[in-house]
Amino acid sequence: MSYSFSLSDVAFLASAAGERALAECDALALTDATRIADVEAARRLAGARSAAVLETVLLRRKAVSKLDSAGRWLFTGDALQQASASPVARHRAKRLAGRDVHDVTCSIGADTAEAAKVARRCLGSDVDSVRLAMARHNCPGVTLVRADALHPVSRGTVVVADPARRDGAGRRTWNPKDFVPPLNSLAEVYAGRDLVVKCSPGLDRAAVSWAREVELVSLDGQVREACLWTGGLATAGRRASVLRSDGSAWTITDEEPDEIAVAAPGEWIIDPDGAVVRAGLVRHYGARHGLWQLDERIAYLTGNSPPPGVRAFQVLEHGPYREKDLRALIRRREVGRLEILIRGLDVDPDALRRRLKPRGPVEATVVLTRIGRSPHAFFCSSSLSHM
Structure with missing residues (x-):
């Protein structure tokens, strides 16, 4: 506690x-x-x-690993857990540059601090007096008031919200109706205004049909959030934004072409970033980089030259997946350190690794997936990223 x-x-x-x-x-x-x-x-x-x-x-x-200048901030445990990482908050704030912004669930101020750097004017509010007092320490110079997010106290501003996603007992909730405040209530109260709402990446899009754009954001390979955009702030239906702690970033949307082939494996198996997968933009990513699919229902891509900055695995051998054959291959290749990646098959990778009993000096990766109705195995080099 x-x-x-x-x-x-x-x-x-x-x-x-x-x-x-x-x-x-x-x-x-x-x-x-x-x-x-x-x-x-x-x-x-x-x-x-x-x-x-x-x-x-x-x-x-x-x-320290989440927020800039963490050594001077004040937090509660729950507020820190939900706070946006600084690179993610900065990324979101860029789309608010030059606008008047009101963060209606400012909490300790992680998003407010980044918005204040680029907004014309920035206001923060929260119902929690302790978090609001912490935000006054963390965000000097920003106007902060105590107010309920569902009772507007500003006009003409972009509204930013980050609803709490835990119940009174601290348990995580996935139902948007149980968020505090509820997502649909936010949409109703701020109808007609530009609204930005940070949510968990597992959000059911069908529950937020009012959002004109759903953006999935990852940082250093980990999907951090879904962000809902309305009004003039939305520029696509779906977007994936891939950020790195070194400041590099790229984005892809459903406005790009998505025509790619489904064909035999190339020299590499490419595992797109999780934000791309969750945003449903695997085909768009493949089209951008000249890749193709092994199976139209599976998120792995393949090609002869992987894009930079993506997890890619050079294929050394491949064929139909049979555990007995894979065990013999692992033994023949003298594999001792084995990573197993699986999509489209009901196989427990940890249990499979125990049964394969890898022993030897070689490191390798096995990718198991489905091509059509048939399970397929790719034996790959242990290189996990192509930078």
């Missing part, structure tokens, strides 16, 4: 005394082995606020 911050905790943490206590406690190891000594040291340094200080130090350490 994470620590429950109070307004007085936030006021202390944001004060000069709180900053000193945070800096001194940040020097503590904060491991299981040092827990008792660390707690005693924190009590000497921060007195009654020691729990709030320790929790903040731990949250800042967790946030």
Whole structure:
């Protein structure tokens, strides 16, 4: 159970005394082995606020890989978990440049801070007074007010929302009706205005037919979110945006051609980024890069020259999948470290690996998939990416 911050905790943490206590406690190891000594040291340094200080130090350490300047931010555990990673928030904010923006669920301010850098004017609001107080610390210079997202307090702004996707017990919910606030309620309240809503990537698109564009966003190969765009902000029906922590990015939409062949395997098997797959843009990606499909219902692509920055596997052998034959191949090739990738087949890769009993000095990847109605196996080099 994470620590429950109070307004007085936030006021202390944001004060000069709180900053000193945070800096001194940040020097503590904060491991299981040092827990008792660390707690005693924190009590000497921060007195009654020691729990709030320790929790903040731990949250800042967790946030380093997610948020820029995490070492100065204030968080709650749940707010940090739902906060957008800085590269993702920056990517979204670019489409809001020069506009008046109102983040109606600003929480601790992760999205608000990035929007404020490019917007003409930026306003943030939230119903949670503790998170709002943290946002005032995290987003200096941004106007922040306490308000319910479903009771508009601005006019003429782009509305940005990130509904909570956990119930009162902290369990994740997948039903848009159970989000706080509910997705359809947001769409109704802000009908006629440009609306941007961040959601989980597993969102059922049928539940948000009001969204003119659904964008799937990945960061460093992990799909992070779906973003719903309405009004003049929407420029495509479906979009996939692929971001890297080094600042590089590319995007693809359903406005591009999607005519590709279904043909025999080429020299490489290409595994498109998860954002491309979830956005339903595999064919568009293949057309852009001169690739083709093994099977029109399977998300793997193939070709003789893989695009840069994609997971690709050079095919050494392939043929119909039979476990006995694959076991013999693994033994003959002296494979000891084996990755197994599967699409379109009901096979447990971990259980299969145990049955194959790979032993030897060679690393390899096996791709199992379906071509037509037949299971097929590709034995590939262990290279997992073509950069």
